[in-house]
Amino acid sequence: MTLAVQSSNQSFSAEDVSKHGSEESLWVIIDENVFDLTKFQSEHPGGKKILKRVAGQDASKMFWKYHNAAILKKYTPRLQIGYIGGSGQSNAAPASAPSAAVKPVPKAVSKPSSAPKEEQERPTATASEPYGDLIPYGDPSWYQGYVSPYYNETHVALREEVRAWVENDLEPNVEEWETKKDVPPEIYKELGRRGYLAGALGIHYPTEYTDIRPASVPVEKWDHFHEFILTDEICRAGSGGLVWNLLGGYGIGCPPVAKFATPQVKKRVLPELLSGEKRICLCITEPDAGSDVANITTVAKKSDDGTHYIVNGEKKWITNGIWSDYFTVAVRTGGPGMNGISLLLLEKTMPGVNVRRMDCMGMFSSGTTYVSFEDVKVPVENLLGKENQGFKVIMTNFNHERLGIIIQANRFSRVCYEESVKYAHKRKTFGKPLIEHPVIRMKLANMAIRIEATHNWLENILYQTNNMSEREAMLRLGGAIAGLKAQATQTFEMCAREAAQVFGGLSYSRGGQGGKVERLYREVRAYSIPGGSEEIMLDLSIRQALRVHQMLGAKI
Incomplete structure (x- = not known):
């Protein structure tokens, strides 16, 4: 049977698809989108037979039984030929969209205030439009329309920009890069071209050493929350190896150069580091x-x-x-x-x-x-x-390193939680979805309360760093950051374990629906030990807090 369809924007009916139910012409429907798998049959990891079973049919249920969203994003550009119905719009993720595209920015909405004029002139709390999948606690509260004093239009814009890049260019390829134990150098260079590397130093945006500018944030407005959003959104791909490839060595190796190298060395070295040409x-x-x-x-x-x-x-x-x-x-x-x-x-x-x-x-x-x-x-x-x-230089670097670990560990905790919520609504045991079992809801609740506690403490500390000198932050916040690092990594370990229990055997095999959970479970120790082990952090948090507060006049 000859295939006449080339465009992924063409509309089909279910009857049209049913005519392509043979090995010679094999089409399927997944979530209202039509895919031609004829030439893909020999590549399918599960073999040809499982595809023949759903040939010409709606294969959504079968697909989601074995695969996660990253697989759909990866193959959509190559295999999708159209969609079901007459909306004229594909329902698949736009995986072939240009990586540099930036979505329209929802405006942050200020809460009305009856405060006196002199108080209204201070920064006010804002709420942005609800964003993302809106799974409760699957994203920070400000993503879900709640009021926050920390974020403005520039943070909303950067979130949109980074998420589009992660969903289009990073997440669909994570498992392949894991297998190869590498990420294409072009991806790292793209970090530089987008201005993200220059914004990931824990300091002001170094305009004196680069002409590169972020597309969505004026550099004079770049703050610690922008770096937070950058790291946090990349973590949604569910791979610590990916995050450390892109931001790991750079985020802890470059700041000492940017702050303590001689002017001559900075001028020679920083431009090529900020652009991503060198590592x-x-x-x-x-x-x-x-x-x-x-x-x-x-x-x-x-x-x-x-x-x-x-x-x-x-x-x-x-x-x-x-x-x-x-x-x-x-x-x-x-x-x-x-x-x-x-x-x-x-x-x-x-x-x-x-x-x-x-x-x-x-x-x-x-x-x-x-x-x-x-x-x-x-x-x-x-x-x-x-x-x-x-040693003093190293100590100034530790706060930035540990904050990065906290951001990553807590988003990975969210990933484990979010994957568990989605799976619990699909998987049935004993005649009902997992989510209807109280023991599963208890697991999800225990994840959520720890994630939100960690996230809110993190936002408070970042707000302090925005309003303190680096020296003051090092002295006053070092203990709190150490304590939060331990809390974040312990939360990550608990969430990875509980997510593995929710997914059962699927969390023990590489790839598939439990792929993110399996990968993150293996990466827990890479967060609880580096940057200061949990035991060292907990002891430091109390020693440092006592020392600082005695200086402040604590009555102990």
Whole structure:
């Protein structure tokens, strides 16, 4: 039978589709959209027979029994030939839409106020139009039309822009990238072209080192909530490996350069890092020194003529190291303890820098690396900050790193929760949907209350960082951020476990409906340990809080 249809905008009836029920011409309907699977039969992982069973029919129920939304998005551009009915619009996700397209921006709506004029001039709480799937607690409350004092039109616009990119270009390919343990370099460069890298440093937007500007946010309005939204939306793809590939090494390796490098080094290095043409990572952890940063053993000794540091040592579990052009490295330039540590910028082209990939439980596409340095000559100009004062630089970096981990862990908790809610409405046991079983609702409720508690504390801390100097934030918020990091990762672990129980066996196999849950369950440890283990964070949170509040006059 000859196929005459080429356009995905053509309208068909169910009777039209029923005429294509053979191996020679095999069409199916999925969610009111028509797909031609004739040539796809030999590629189908489940084999040809399962497709023959639904040939010429509505295969929606069968499709969703085995697959998730990412699969539909991935194959829609290639296989969809039309739709059912007369609306003239396809119901499938516009997976072939240009990645740079930005949707119209819903306006933020100010709440009417009867306050005096001088109070009305202050920033007022706003509510934006409901957005997304509107699953309760599946997105932050401000996505669902609730009033928030933290967000304005620019945050709404960035959310729209990033979500379109994630849904079109990232999420459909996550499983493939996981298998390959890599993400195409072009995706990382797109981060730079969109201005996202320049906005992911935890500081002001560095306009002095790049001409790139975000499409939806004036750079003078860029704040910590914009970076929050950027990271949070990318996390909706449900892959820590993807997030760390795109933002991991850069988000912790580049800020020390942007803040502490000499003007000459900044001018030479930052433009190509902000554009995505070059990559960077942070090298602190060693085989025998993780959270105990003060006891690193990688040594940097000055050459006899005083023009270079000679670096020797090893670093382990370094995110993105396998692809990096620059390495922000903690070294020992002085005596034992924290007062003998410095930070140097090493470059891949320097002889003696060696990298090899590490195999880990999860985060497959993040490029976890073992890095060794053998007599590497580093110009003294590549010192970041002052000699033997690198521990202070590292400490200023920790708040930004831990906030990133909190954002990621909490959105991944939401992903586990949201996937569970959707599945609980589809899956039936003992004659009724899972959602009708009280024990399942209890699991969902326990996830939701922890997610929302973490998210609201996170928003409060981000608001403080927007209104404090970096020094004040480091002193006053370090303990709270440490405590919240532990809370976020414990919440993530609980949500991943409970989601796995909801999905049952589907959470134990790669891909399919439980694919996100399976992947995220493997990645839990990558959040509870790096950036300071939960045990270290909980102890630090109390010690730091007591110290700060005693300075403030606490009566203890």
